[in-house]
Amino acid sequence: METKPLLKVEGLKKYFPIQEGLLARTVGQVKAVDDVSFYVNEGETLGIVGESGCGKSTTGRMLMRLLEPTDGKVEFQGKELTSLTTEEMRKMRRDIQMVFQDPYASLNPRHTVGKILEEPLIVHGIGDSKERKKKVNEFLEIVGLSEYHAKRYPHQFSGGQRQRIGIARALMTNPKLIIADEPVSALDVSIQAQVLNLMQDLQKEFNLTYIFIAHDLGVVRHISDRVGVMYLGKLVEIADSEQLYLKALHPYTQALLSAVPVPEPDFKKEQILLEGDIPNPADPPTGCTFHTRCPHRMDICVKAVPKLREHSSGHSVACHLYGDSSDV
Template sequence: MSEVLLKVDNLKKYFPITGGVLGRKVGEVKAVDDVSFFVKKGETLGLVGESGCGKSTTGRVLMRLLEPTEGTVEFEGQDLTKLKAEEMRRMRKEIQMVFQDPFASLNPRHTVEKILEEPLIVHGVKDKEERKRRVREMLEVVGLNSYHAKRYPHQFSGGQRQRIGIARALMTKPKLIIADEPVSALDVSIQSQVLNLLEDLQKEFQLTYIFIAHDLGVVKHISDRVGVMYLGRLVEITEADKLYENPLHPYTKALLASIPIPDPDLQQEKELLKGDLPSPANPPLGCAFHTRCSACMEVCKTTRPELVEIEPGHFAACHLYNK
């Protein structure tokens, strides 16, 4: 667990806003704004936050499905941002992605066998029988039967389709899997089955996960460390137990307070979020959270706090902890 597999430094992804007849640039959406973190081999790093905070964009930039505006992404010491298209295509054998909507990410015109064979064909497995054997094996690994290979995506339930999506990601034997909201489109009863499957696969194949979600209960179940994002920035990151027991950033505290507790007699003092998420095209000056923060000070309105280590292994970007 001590070796760093992925290291992200000062990652930015800005989308241009164009206007007028000539389509000139009139602004930009700062979807990911100066994000830095690392992932150790064998661990699961959870990325959480409200919709629009930039967590899914971060996952896509790491895969180079979107090109970064600035920053570096080092995988096993190699900077992915400097790789040419063909080099990056080969690197994707080591880094795979599981998407939120399994129906949208699976080609409806292809059988499951063809969907799972495709990564092997792309990465040079020419023996047809070998490909079919590996497809059958992988289907059984994710809890499906080999006869499912001849069926089409629409013939499966949502949970089964997500298992197919996970199987596709595993076909190239990757080291890192980026899971983008992999259970949010599933029923609660099915979510736990898929989460347990992901944990079993991690042990069996020595996988490393970046698990992107908005449900803090799900993230707590699967993550070793958790990073909290707000408006394109990382505002807190630490071990999962520490985050849930002693959150430091006001935004994290508000998110945790919003988790429902199944006890009608329990009276909670909730620090609920006020107002709407500001536009990433026009983020507030200073701390991005100050417009909704009950602990806002004057310095928060003008100076952006840096992500610093407040306690051993516990980082937060908040002026409340400035010494």
């Protein structure tokens, strides 16, 4: 029997209006996320990667309804999230939690760590005061801290320790899905590895499902089962992690992979240099949005938007190099 995905996203869009003048007239739109579809199975990690401004963090925030989608469907455990009321969505957040990029900005500096970790339990009415305190101490130990840390404030911790506190806070309500928005990009490389290993251990222990958002393909490789690559608000390729790294199909993915450092001094790798900058999302190019920087640009790329199609089992790509005549 085929299992249903834990999370299913269809045609997700987020357009921000561009307003001008005293009357704030809408003169255009920034298409931050433009028709993105994917699914996540229970217990797996889906990595979402791309350059800054590609829409990956906006996608993550829409899944939590921290940003309201312009269009599209988000289905979690068979429930349509976009149609829920504010109160219904608040209850749903018990099962969907988020770890933010900046571990300092996401923790209230006026509260002790104990109070920060206890807050989700109070919001969702979990346990009494004694049970909550016990759970706070338990989860501090789980993420590699001690119960005496509960009396300290966020500024008294290092960046890596603060991110551990952020992870502990996300775990407090026993969620099924955690959206990690660039959780290690603000940390030193040595600390990054510790936090990634911690997240993998917690996934096994609590049967967690992750959406791991990052701009570094090297980081994503170690934690993800499948990887989706975003460019200018669109998903351009999605595949099993190993398959993507061994045989990337989209020219943009190939360029990103060529820039990942290899820890072997004698290994020479040809780097693919893309011409130009990412286009303005308020005025995206016609056809394939990548055609202005693509080394394999064809005439059709300027005219027609390529659809995300399955090229081989579990490997989908949106590129006219692998398309057919129905795209025109």
